[in-house]
C-alpha cells in the first residue's frame with residue numbers, strides 16, 4: 001500500500017497558486033524528502049496533507065483513504081506533522097504531560113498516564129521532564145517532546161518540516177538518530193522537508209527536487225550521494241549546497 005498518494009495536486013493561498021500539478025506516490029515505510037529553493041512549495045504540500053492548507057484541488061490519500069477538505073479525524077490519526085520550531089508548536093503554559101495527554105483526550109483514549117510515560121522513554125526523555133514547562137527544556141529536548149506529541153496517536157506517517165534546522169549542530173545529530181530509530185521501531189513513513197542534503201542522505205530513501213511549485217525530478221538517495229541527478233536545476237542545487 002502507498003502511505004501517501006498525491007494526484008494532480010494544486011494548492012493556493014487565496015488567489016495565488018503556489019503548487020502546480022504535483023503527482024507523487026510514497027510506499028508505506030519509505031522515507032521521502034522534498035528539497036528545493038525557499039518558496040518552492042515544499043511546506044505547503046506538507047500542510048495540505050495535514051489539513052492545514054485547505055485551498056487545494058486534486059487528490060490526497062493517506063494510507064489508502066482519501067482526505068477531505070474538512071477536519072478529518074481518520075486522517076489525523078494516521079498522519080502527524082512536526083514543525084521546525086518546537087517552541088512555537090508547544091503551548092508555553094502547558095506542561096509536557098498536558099501537551100502529550102491532549103491528543104489522547106481529544107480522541108477519547110484511556111491509560112493516558114502510562115502512555116505518556118512510555119512515550120517519554122521512547123523519545124529518550126527522563127520522567128522528571130513530565131511536569132515541566134517548555135521553557136524549562138533545551139531546544140533539543142523540546143523537539144523530542146514535539147516528536148513525542150506527534151506519535152501519541154500512533155500515526156503511520158510523519159510529516160517533518162525542517163525538524164532539525166532550528167537546533168545546534170550537535171543536537172541535530174541526536175534528533176536525526178532518534179527519528180531514524182523511531183522510524184525503524186514503529187514502521188513509520190516519513191515525508192521530510194529540508195534544505196540540508198546531508199540530512200536527506202542520512203534519513204531518506206528517495207527525494208523530489210522542487211522549483212516554483214513543481215516537481216522537477218524524483219531520484220534515489222544513491223543518485224544524490226553519487227552526484228548523479230539528471231536535471232540541470234537539481235545539479236545546480238547540489239553544487240550550490242556543496243559549495244556552501
Ligand SMILES: Nc1ncnc2c1ncn2[C@@H]1O[C@H](COP(=O)(O)OP(=O)(O)OP(=O)(O)O)[C@@H](O)[C@H]1O
Pocket residue numbers: 013018036037038039040041042043044045193
Ligand atoms: N500562509 C500563507 N499565505 C500566503 N502565501 C503563503 C503562505 N505560506 C506560504 N506562502 C507562499 O507560498 C509559496 C510556497 O511557500 P512554502 O512555505 O510552501 O515554500 P517552501 O518551499 O517550504 O519554502 P521554505 O523552504 O522557505 O520553507 C511562497 O511563495 C510563499 O510566499
